[in-house]
Amino acid sequence: MSARPKLPSLAEVIALAEQTRLDVSVVDLARMHKHSEMSAEVVDALWPDASPRVKAIYQGLTRYNDTACKKCGSTLRMVGNGRCWACHKVSTAKWRMLNLTKSTRDFAKWQAKNREYRNTYNRALRTRKQEQAA
Numbered sequence: 001m002s003a004r005p006k007l008p009s010l011a012e013v014i015a016l017a018e019q020t021r022l023d024v025s026v027v028d029l030a031r032m033h034k035h036s037e038m039s040a041e042v043v044d045a046l047w048p049d050a051s052p053r054v055k056a057i058y059q060g061l062t063r064y065n066d067t068a069c070k071k072c073g074s075t076l077r078m079v080g081n082g083r084c085w086a087c088h089k090v091s092t093a094k095w096r097m098l099n100l101t102k103s104t105r106d107f108a109k110w111q112a113k114n115r116e117y118r119n120t121y122n123r124a125l126r127t128r129k130q131e132q133a134a
């Protein structure tokens, strides 16, 4: 996957908006550009031929819909690398299970065994924090 494309400069965006006779004020364009979150309408009007991923980047999104995944058929992909979001979640969960250290494993077991104690403890902690904040 190619490097993450950058949103063109504000001057380029304004020039492009003038060319395409886009009915959005320069102030609105500048505001959207400042936050790197162009609206979907602006992106579709200014870059009609951009790929779904590039359009998502210009909109400031982290995930977008594109062609279905070969493995699972999901269309939701990550903007960062274009990979399938569902497969990513599965593989990271698998990696985590395979790479548990003894201490994390022991702690997870302890947590499962002592759920009632943890609930009571956390409730008391929450109350104490609320009292401190007040």
Ligand SMILES: [Zn+2]
Residues within 6 Å of the ligand: 069, 070, 071, 072, 073, 074, 084, 085, 086, 087, 088
């Ligand atoms: Zn997938």
